Amino acid sequence: MTLEQKKNIFIELGKFLSQFSTTESHKNSLVLQNDFFFDAFQNLIQLSQSHNGWYTNENVRFSIQSWAEALTEENLNQWLAAYDFTNVESKTIGLILAGNIPLVGFHDFLCVLISGHKVLVKTASNDQHLLPFLAKYLIALEPRLESYITFAEGKLENFDAVIATGSNNTARYFDYYFKNKPSIIRKSRNSVAVLDGSESKEQMVALGEDVFRYFGLGCRNVSKIFIPKGYNFDAFFNGMFPYQDIIKYEKYANNYDYNKAVFLMSNFALLDNEFLTIKEDTSYASPISSVFYEYYDDLDNLKTRLLIESEQIQCVVSNNLIKNSIPFGTTQKPQLWDYADNVDTIAFLIFL
Incomplete structure (x- = not known):
């Protein structure tokens, strides 16, 4: 053919x-x-x-x-x-x-x-x-x-x-x-979002799509956000609110209850909106129904860190804060030329 x-x-x-x-x-x-x-x-x-x-x-x-x-x-x-x-x-x-x-x-x-x-x-x-x-x-x-x-x-x-x-x-x-x-x-791998507090309501709602689509099970789902010191979490939670019906799915709800209980028994400080917990953590991989967050002091330092740790990251979402980042709400719609782990599969197959 x-x-x-x-x-x-x-x-x-x-x-x-x-x-x-x-x-x-x-x-x-x-x-x-x-x-x-x-x-x-x-x-x-x-x-x-x-x-x-x-x-x-x-x-x-x-x-x-x-x-x-x-x-x-x-x-x-x-x-x-x-x-x-x-x-x-x-x-x-x-x-x-x-x-x-x-x-x-x-x-x-x-x-x-x-x-x-x-x-x-x-x-x-x-x-x-x-x-x-x-x-x-x-x-x-x-x-x-x-x-x-x-x-x-x-x-x-x-x-x-x-x-x-x-x-x-x-x-x-x-x-x-x-x-x-x-x-x-x-x-x-996991995906991250970098926020600076200037994001629109529409962008934050779109970020909810990146977090909740497929219940957060994909490597392109945002499992962690980086935020500046003094960030107002109201904007984040307002963006997540339209996805509240996700808690009606039994498997998701079971994970929410279990992971929240584990966090609380371990005396971790949590923010919670009754269908999603967010926890300060340096890890990229958060459990189902949870998003980790980490503060940054300097955006240039964060850019360097993300580059160094790129093998742990599938994609980065931001409002043009990070080079080669993608728009909010697009993580689960990659183009044909967006290769997993940035490894060109076609090139690999051509040169076998």
Whole structure:
């Protein structure tokens, strides 16, 4: 298959996904293979929370819509224009996927196929349905892809390179197990926001999206804020208030109750709005239902620190306070060229 043919396949997938908005579904008779896949995908969306309690209808649809917006001809052309695929020799790439948020491994899956390689996928135990369904749709569009897509039942075998995502603990295992293979091994990361108190109400509400989307389970979720001395937390809590219904989700509420109790028993000073606690802490990784904060005295010193500790950070949100930071409310809508851990996956795959 040519690059243009592969791009067109994913453009068609984008059109299919665009039928499933964040609130409802609209069947488009012009979408290819719709008679076979539309109703089945709608049913799968409805069942997702029974497969994974964190995969609410709203969050699954948000992920689907984000990919629908990403998989356009314009985006694919802009993304791929920088690469030369002419000398790629097709190999088998093993993918070990996380399951923390819906379709979290789709970008790696896309990168492997678009670069001309075969993909051997090991899904997470709590995310075994969405990606295989989309793979079936792609194969229905282009039957030749069937020989390029395999889902592994047991451990990965017979592959030439691997892309594995996990915790810091599993990353050490991956490093050892795959030491003789070309690899991208991803560890735990977190995202931060840098505030100076001048943010608008709209920006603070958008920050709430960065904090609460997917219940804070993603590496792109803001788990820590840096604030100047004397910061007025009213602005922060006012921005979080529109997301108060998150406490109605039992799994989130259980985490809120547990983590708050642990903090209080440890005599930590907390600020609390009855669905989110914030705690002063130097760590980047806060538990579900909590955000850590840390004061800064000098913005230039903070910039240096964030640069030094960049391997712990996925992305930074600010109102242009930090170089290469992104706007509030955009952490969970990365562009195709926004690579996890800033490692260019396509370049890795081209030069195998």
